[in-house]
Amino acid sequence: MRRAVLSLGVLLLAVAGTAAARGKIPKSYKDLKTPELGKLVVPKAERHQLSNGMVIYTLEDHELPLVGGRALIRTGSIFEPAAKIGLGEITGTVMRTGGTASMDGDALDEALESRAASIETSVGANSGTASFSCLAGDLDQVLGLFADVLRRPAFAQDKLDLAKVQARSAISRRNDDTFEVTAREFRKAIYGADSPWARQSEYATVDAITRDDLQAFHAMFYHPNNLILGVWGDFDSAELMQTLERVFGDWPRDDRPLPPKPPVPETTSRSVFQVDKTDVTQANIRIGHMGVRHDDPDVYALEVLSEILGNGFSSRLFRRVRSDEGLAYFVGASFVPAYDRPGLFAVYGGTKNQSVHRSLSLMLEEIERIRQEPVEQQELDNAKAGLLNSFVFNFDSKREIVSRQIQYAYYDYPADFLDRYQPGISAVEIDDIQRVAHEHIHPDQFVTLVVGKTDEFDQALDDFGTITELDITIPEPAATEEIPEADPASLARGAELAARAVEAMGGGAALSKINSIQFGFQGEMTTPMGPMEISGTRLLAYPNRLRMEMQLPMGKMVMATDGSSGWMEMMGQKQDLASAQLEELSAEIARDLPWLLQRLADGRLKAQALEPADGAQVVLVRDGKLTTKLYIDNESGRVVKMAYRGRSQQGGPAPAVELLSAFKTFEGILLPTHSKSLLNGENASDLTITDVHINPSPEDTLFGKQ
C-alpha cells in the first residue's frame, strides 16, 4: 500500500514536473510573475531654431516611408471681435481651401491628393494648427506648399463664401445633436454666454466677416517667431533643416506683442440649467466647475482621484451608475487640466429621460463620498498602478512624442515636464486624495446642465437648485434687403416727403435751434434673462456727444461718448467701450429723430423715396454707412416708424424697428413720447418719455471719461 501510495506520489510529482516544463498555469492571474519591462528607449525630439525665431522639433522614424508634421500658431478664436464670432475658425478653414499666392485652392487639392498627401489648417479657441502628411519621396514639394499655405494664403473670395455657407449650415444644425448642445451650453454656463471661451457664432456674426478681416487676422498672428513646428517620420534631419531654411528662412519675424488672453471666471455659482429637447429618449447630464492648470502641484493627486472617481471601467461612477444600476452607457468624471488657464472638473453621463433625477442623485452621492470618506488603500494602489504601468504608452508613437514637445514649447512649459509624472503619481497617498477632493471639488459651485425631454423626467430637478430653462432657438438670420439705387426722381420725391415731415414735426426754423436735447424715460426692456424694468435719462449734444444713464435692477449704468471715444460705468467700474460698442452708441445719435429732421431741413442729409409700405410713405436717409428708414404717416405727415440695422443682444446685426406714438409739442417741436422697439421682429423695449428739455446746455465733463 505504502509503495503504491509512494508511487502515486512519484507519479504526481512527475505530472507536476511535466506541467512545469510545459509551463504551469497558476490558480489565479494574480500569481503570475511579471517579467521586467524591456528597456524603454525614449526617443528624443531634436530642437532647432531658424534665424527668424521659428522653432522646430524633429524626430526620425524610418519604419515606414511616411512623414508627418504639425505646427502650433499663437492665435485663437478668443481674440476675434464679438461682432465677428467665427472669424478665427473661418480664417483657419480658408487658409487651406482658398489656396496660396502661387496656386489656387482647387489646384492645391489636386496637387496634394494625387500624391496621397494632405495639408490641413484650423484655428481653435487658443491656438492655431497646421499639419501635413505625405510619402517620404514627396516631402520637399509638400513642405513648399505647406510653407505657402502658412505664409501666403490667398483667402480667395469664393472659398470664403463657401466657408460662410458651411458656417451658416453648421449654425442651422447645431441643435440636432444632444452631445453638441450639451457641450456648448455647458461651456456657456461655466464661462458666461458672452465669454470668448464659450460664445457661439450666429448668422449675423458670420455674415459680418469679410476677406479683409481674414487677412488682418492672418497678418496679426502668423509669424515665424509665433509658430512652433514638429516633424516626424522618414527623413534625414540635416536635409530637412535645409529645406525648412529654404522655405521658411526668409519669412520676416514680427515682434509686436500679442493681445492678452481674456480671463476665465475664478468661480461659478451653484445653478441648474435645463434644455428641453423633445426628440430624444436619452438625456445628457453634465455637472462641473473650474479646475486646475497642468502645472498645479495637485495635478497628480487629482489625476489619481479622477481615476478612482470616474475614469474608465473600474471607476466608482462606472461601477455604481452603470454596472450596479444599469442606468447609463456612458458615465464618468475627471479633472481636465489646461496649460494656460484652469481647466474644468466635469462629471457626465447619459441616461433615459425617466431616470435623470435618479442618475444625477447617484452621481452627486459618489462625488460627496470621495469628499467625505478616505479612499481604500486597494483602490488607491490599483489606480496608481494603472497610471504608472500605462506610462509607456506616452512613447509608442513618434507623432505623440513630437506633438507633446511642441505643446510644451507653445505654453512655455519645460521640455522635460513629463518627467514629473511618475514621481508625482507615485507620491500620492490616501490623505492627498482627501485633501485635494476638499480643496478642488466645490459642490456649492456646481453648474448642472441637463439636456433631454424634460416632461418625461422621473422627477423635477429643482431640489438640486433653481432651474433655469435655456432657450436654444437659433436667432433668425437678418434679412438682407436690397435697397434700390437713388436716382433723380426718387431723390426729388424724397425731398418732398422729408419737407412734409419737417413741417409736421415743427418746421425747419424750430428744428434748427436745437443744439442739445435731454429726456427722461422709463419702461421695460427684453434681455436674455427675461424682461427688465428700466428708467433713465438720455442727453444728446449735437452733433456727436451722447450720454445715457440707466437704472437697471442690478444697478446704475452709464454709457457716453464725446465724439471720439466712449466709456461705460457699471457697479463702480469704469471702462472703455470696445469699438463695436462705440460704433453702436454713435449710431444711436444718427437715429435721433430731431437730429435727422434738422439735417434733412437744412440739406445736410438727403432723403430717397422708397415704395410706400405699411400705409405710410417711406424715405431712406443715408449718413455714411448708416441708413435709416423713416415711415411718414400719409395723413399727419408725422414720422411714426423708423427702421434700421440694429444689434442683437448677442452682438450681431439684427433688423430693428421703432414704433413712435403719443406725440406732444415741446418748444414748438412735435416729439413722440412713446416708443416701442422690436429686434428681429421680437419685442426689445417699450419706453415712455417722461420729460423733455430742449437745449439744457450740458457740461462738457459729462461726456468725457476723465
Added chain:
Amino acid sequence: VLAGLAIPAGALNLADFERQVTEHTLDNGMHFIIVERHDAPVVSFMTHVDVGSVNEKVGTTGLAHLFEHMAFKGTKEIGSKNPRKESKALERVDRAYADLAAERAKGDAASKDQLERLQAAFEEAQAEAEEWVEKNEFDSALQTAGSSGLNAGTGADFTKYMVSLPSNRLELWAYLESERFWRPVLREFYKERDVVMEERRMNESRPVGRLIEEFLAAAYKAHPYGSPTLGHMSDLQQLTRQDAEAFYSKYYVPSNTTVAIVGDVDPKRTIELVERYFGRIPRRPTPRPVTTVEPPQRGEKIVVVDDPSQPIYLVGYHKPASTDPDEAVYAAISDILGQGRTSRLHKRLVKQDKIAIQTGAFPGLPGEKYPNLLLFIAVPSVGHTNDEVAKAIDEELERLRTEPVSDEELDGVKARARAQLLRRLSSNQGMAWLLTDFQVLNGDWRELFRYVEHIESVTAEDIMRVADETLVRRNRIVGEVETEEDSEKGGES
C-alpha cells in the same frame, strides 16, 4: 501628377512584411497572427470572433452586442467572491426571471399583484447574487496592468475585443483572454441588458442613428443585414441569460476565433503561451454561415424619417460581398466619387454648387461578408434640400456610367490606396485590426496587400462596366431625414 505612384524603395510590400509575421493554428482551430515590432515595449491584441448581428434570429436582435458586453463580466473565479455560492444565486435569478417573464407573457391577462410580487422576487434574487460579485474585476486586472484602448466592438459581421498592454504583460493577457472565452460567467446579465438599452437610446437620440436604422430595414427584406446591431428595444427587453449562453456556445468556438498580436513580442515564447492557455479550450464545431440571400430588388425603395432636425440624404446601391473579384472596382468608385476634396461629389456639391456641406461614399454598409451596399451620403447646406442634392448625385453617378474616368483620377486612387495602407499599418492596433479583418473575411491576411494590387490594376473600363451594372434606379434605396414642418426652428428654409 504621377509622383504619387512612385512609391519609394523601402515601401512596405508583402515579401518584406511577411518576414515580421509568424502564424500559428492551435489543434482546436484557433488561429494566431503574430507581428514583431520592437520600437516600444508595448503590444496590441485583437481577438476577432467571426460572429455579429447578422447571426441573430428574429426576436433576439441585439444578442451579439449584448454578449460582447457580457464578455467583460469575468469567469467563475475572476469577478467572484465565492464562485460556488454565486453560481447557486445565479440559478435563482434565472428562475425568478423565468417566472416573471411567463407572467408578463400573458399580456393584459397578467395579474398585477402577481407581476409586482414576481418583480420583487426577481430584484431580490439579483441583489443576493450581487453580493458575491467582485465588481469589474476583469477590467481592473487589465487597467491595473497599464492597459490602453481596452474596448470591444460588434458589427454586422464581427465582434472584436481589443487591448494594448506593456509587453511584459503578455502572459496576463493570455490568462484573462483565454479564461473569458473558455468559461465566461454571465453575471449581472439583466443590469447589463439595461446598459445596452441605454446604448441603443444614445444612438436613437441622434438623427443619423435613426435614419440608418430605417434605411437598412428598408434595404433588406430577407437578409439579417436589415436588423440593427444594437437590437430592437422590445427584443432587448426579452433576452435572457440562457439566450446569451446558447449564443456563446454556438459561436464562440476556437475555430471561429482569430487573434492578432502586434508589438514587442518574441514569437516563439508567444506561441508557447497561447498553446498553454488557449490550447485548453476544447474544439467545437464551427458554426455555419448565414444562408439567407437577399433577392434582387424589384424597384427603387425610398424611406423618409420625419424629424425635427435638419435634412440628411443617403442613397445606397446593392453590391456583392467583399470577396467578389470586383471589390477593388467598388473601392475605386467610392474613392473617385466620395473620398477627399478632389472627389467628384465634393467638387460638385460642396465646392461648385454649394448645396451640401459634406459628401461621402462608403463601400460596405452594414458589413462586407455578405452582399452589401455602396453608400453615398450628402448633408445639404442651409437653405438647400434633399431633392437638390439627390439630383446632383444622380447626375454624377450617371456620368460615371457613361464616361470613362480620366487617367489622373485613376492614378490618384491608386496612390491613395497604397499610402492609406501604410498609414493604417503605422499603429500596432490599426495593424491588428486590418490583419484579423482580412484573415477572417478573405481567408488570408495577405489579401490585405493583394487588395492594393487589385486596386492598382483597376481600369477605366472596369469602372464604367461596374457602374453601369450597379448604379441603376431599380437597385437603389434612398433614405432621407426630412425636417418636420411644425417643429422647424431657426435656420433658413
